[in-house]
Amino acid sequence: MDKFNIAIDGPAGAGKSTIARHVAGALGFIYVDTGAMYRAVTWKVHQEGLLPQQETEVAALANRMQIELIPRAEGQQVFVDGVDVTKEIRSKAITDDVSQIASFGAIRHLLVSLQQQMASTKGVVMDGRDIGTHVMPDAEIKIFLTASVSERAERRFKELQSSGIGTMTLSELEQDIARRDQFDQEREISPLRRAHDAVLMDSTSMTIAEVVDEILGLCKDKVGGGK
16 A cells, blocks of 8 residues: 555654654654754754844754754664754753744744655654644644643653753653643644644553554554555
8 A cells, every 4th residue: 555644743742753753663654753853953053152032043044054864773863964963952951942943934934845845755754743734734644642741741851861861850841841832832833733633642641552553553444554
């Protein structure tokens, strides 16, 4: 059967990247972490000494930079102008500013164009905030993945601790996630919302394997499973 595209949207810390990576691996599809692309721009903004509010300068910088997403067995590696920034883009400093950068129309237009090019050949699992509503509105499978704020904060806390960049307390993470939720939902351009034809999944009480199995089941039911 022909390959198809899967869009996974949801709020910060819902586990979209982990789930998308596992689903892509099971199907033999390409995983695209769109959030990493916005984080990569934010990292470059910091490197150049720009303020995240400088929309014109940030847009010009983004148009000059090259972002590469390289699949590896251990996960996706992110390169900016040839520099591996996979770990650096997960720092608190980047997290604090990425929603601001992602709200700029010029940045979204640029990165969405790149993301749509990646999806044009099908066989892509893409996660983000506006994949099913804007980037891949024709995706054959759409998921809106969420979980409680407290659960998402706890997951992110463990993730940061295991990666050695845990600089925030659990309470601070809860506040940060709630703040990002509000910002993402209220931004003017491509706000976070569930596509009308997206399947809602609340993973608060689910394991990674359970969520992956449910999505793979949807793929089998709707489009025959991919390969």
